[in-house]
Amino acid sequence: MIRAGVKAILAADPEIDVVAEAGDGREAVDLTLAHRPQVALLDIRMPRLDGLAAATEIHRSAPDTAVVMLTTFGEDEYIARALGDGASGFLLKSGDPRELITGVRAVAGGAAYLSPRVAQRVISELRDGRMSRGAAARTRIEALTERERDVLALVGAGLSNAGIAKRLFLVEGTVKSYVSAILTRLGVRNRVQAAIIAYEAGLVEPAE
Incomplete structure (x- = not known):
């Protein structure tokens, strides 16, 4: 029932094609490797292999x-583990269904997306510990041009x-190369983790 509802929401957007549906985490990994979609939408709780473990395998075996x-859960531990396991987006089932489309499209376009409630939690946590982590973040970005x-x-x-390319008057492929280099230099796994370092280093403010 949940999969049917999610599929119906996504099908409402003509630019989104659902190429496969998985009944459990192991199947989700196998279907991702078979179809290589732009986005894999995983539930935190799935049989055989939970969403967090599936995310780790997908990130390792199908990095593109x-x-x-x-998830229905908003606990910080799930948010931290999901982002740490390579997720580029985190959505709550209790959120507006339009967030599902917005999140999938954003991540497919190379951005990261957190539902507003999740983003608020992350920003609050970062703000509380920003001073202690700021120096470390500024040291890390010294390796960047x-x-x-x-x-x-x-x-x-x-x-x-695409948005970065437009802002900096670059070709989108060049931006992709820059992002890959940045992730490597910073030693992070995804754009969300890079964005956190940018925030902690003072390159961006929460309002942005």
Whole structure:
């Protein structure tokens, strides 16, 4: 029933095609490897292999597929684990159904997406510990070139590769290369983690 509801919501957007449906986490990984979709939408709780473990396997075996986590839980531990396991988005089932489409499209476009309630939790946590982590973040971004810092700031502001390209007057493929280099230099797994470093280093403010 949940899968049918999610599929119906996504089908309402003519630019989204659902290429496969999985009944459990293991099947989700196998179907992702078979179809190589732009986005894999995973439930936190799935039989055989939970969504967090599935996200880790997908991130390792199909790095070009972005992962969005969907759950009824809003606890910080799930948010932190999902983002740490390579997820690029985190949505709550209790949120507005339009968030599902917005989140999937944003992540497919190369951006990261957190539902407003989740984003509020993350920003609050970062604000509480920003001073203690700011120095470490500023040290980490010293390894970046000036242009890479510009790109990182816009990643932190939530822009997609296309949006960054437009803002900096670059080709989208060049932006993608910059983002890949930034993730490698910072030693992070995804754009969400890079955005957190951008925030902690003072490159971007929460309002952005």
